Amino acid sequence: PLCLSDRFPESVPWFREAEVKHGRVAMLAYVGLVFPDLARLPISPLDDASLDAVNAHSKLIGPGLGEGPMWWLLLACGVLESIRFKQLGLGFEKLNVENAGDCGVQLFAPTTAEGMAQMKVKEL
Secondary structure (H helix, E strand, O other): OOOHHHHOHHHHHHHHHHHHHHHHHHHHHHHHHHHHHHOOOOOOOOOOOOOOOOOHHHHHOOOOOOOOOHHHHHHHHHHHHHHHHHHHOOOOOOOOOOOOOOOOOOOOOOOOHHHHHHHHHHHO
C-alpha cells in the first residue's frame, strides 16, 4: 500500500530479508506461546506446573540480569544474528534479492528448481 518497493528499489532485498525474518520470528513466538500449555521440558525451571502462556515470561526471565532460561534464548538469537551478519556483511553488502531470507537450511526444501522458486515466492 505504501509502494515502498517502487520508491526505494535499491532496498527491496533488505525489505525481503526483514519480512521473511519477522515472519519466522512470529511463527516461533506463536509456538512459544502455545508450547508451555501443551508440554513441559524436563529441565528446571521449565518443568514448573504453574507455567502458562500468561506468566511464562515473567517467571523465566529470572530475578536478576542474566538469570533464567529466557536469557539463553536471547543468547541463541544473538549467535544466529551474528552468523547471518557474517554471511551478508555488517552493511548487508552481500545481500541481494536471490539470497534474501536464505539462511542455508535446506531441511524441507523442494528438490526441483521450479519448486524452489515457488517456495521463495510463498515465503513472502
